[in-house]
Amino acid sequence: MKKILIIVFILFIIMVIQSLPIIILKDIGMKKIHGNYVNVYYDKGDDKGGRIVFKELENSAKEIGNKLNYKFDSKIVIYVYKNQSLLHIRKYGLATLAIAPDWYIGDNKGSVVLMVSPQANVKGHNIKSIMSAAKHELVHVINYRINPNLSYFIDNGVATYLSKQSPYKNFIQYNRIPSIEFLEIKDELKFGNAGGYQYSYTFIEFLDKKYGWESVFELIKGNKFYVEIFSKTKQEIYNEWVKYLKEYY
Structure with a gap:
């Protein structure tokens, strides 16, 4: 019985470690930029990436909102991670690191946008393609709200x-x-x-x-x-x- 309890406890700890990144989207030390339509959280040391995301998605949110006749009752939260690994574990947990595809650079969870920094070194991508994907996820969020x-x-x-x-x-x-x-x-x-x-x-x-x-x-x-x-x-x-x-x- 004691061995069973120990195994159950270990499995519980593994499950908690696996799941925490999915629940807690905000990295320690993240900075925040407030806007009229979006709030951008970005990792410490990625000020340039955070500013790029804020400038483009603040403008895009207004444009897309008008196109979709959406009135912002609350701002859209955007989390910008300085590398792909930090982004990957936010979607499916730590286990994702073993299976996440290289092309994965952005996603949304309901009304929240998750994305890799446009300043990140991502194979096959540049600032333009990353920001295009970010705008794509922004549309998903507004669609979800509608x-x-x-x-x-x-x-x-x-x-x-x-x-x-x-x-x-x-x-x-x-x-x-x-x-x-x-x-x-x-x-x-x-x-x-x-x-x-x-x-x-x-x-x-x-x-x-x-x-x-x-x-x-x-x-x-x-x-x-x-x-x-x-x-x-x-x-x-x-x-x-x-x-x-x-x-x-």
Whole structure:
């Protein structure tokens, strides 16, 4: 019985150590910049990175808020970590260090943005790409505040579209056009591997160009069905999008 209790205690300690970084997002010694729309926390010694993030996301928050007709009842909190390892453990805990991909530079937890510093040395990324990803996560947060049940496909489509992460031409030659069921996908890994970010961008682009942004916004809010917004069924909209893909991509 004593051995069992010791094992249980050790497992409990391991679980606590694994989980603490997920719960406590703020590093010791982090500094803070207050804004009208965002509050940025950044690691000690990363003043330049913190200022870059604040300047760009404070302006982006206002711009995106206007686009999504969102009134800020509270500021968006942004945590900026000076390296990828500190960011990784905030998402899934210490175990993440063994499996986290190199490309992982930002995320959101509900209404909070997590990102690596634009001053960090990240393979395959620079200040521009890191800040583009940060803007993407900012859109996710505002989407979440508007509609926490927004589909993964639409959420990412709006985030990529408003952060101007446009896909390269002819990308559909290398990624099979997804079925209509893909619009309701919930698996992040399958979504990314199937070119979900590119396809979701083009879906929002298509809707905006053909039906206008007000219709896209109605879709984001999630209070109406496709036929109520577009006067067409979801299948009809999907068919039009596929035709658009083949014509322009």
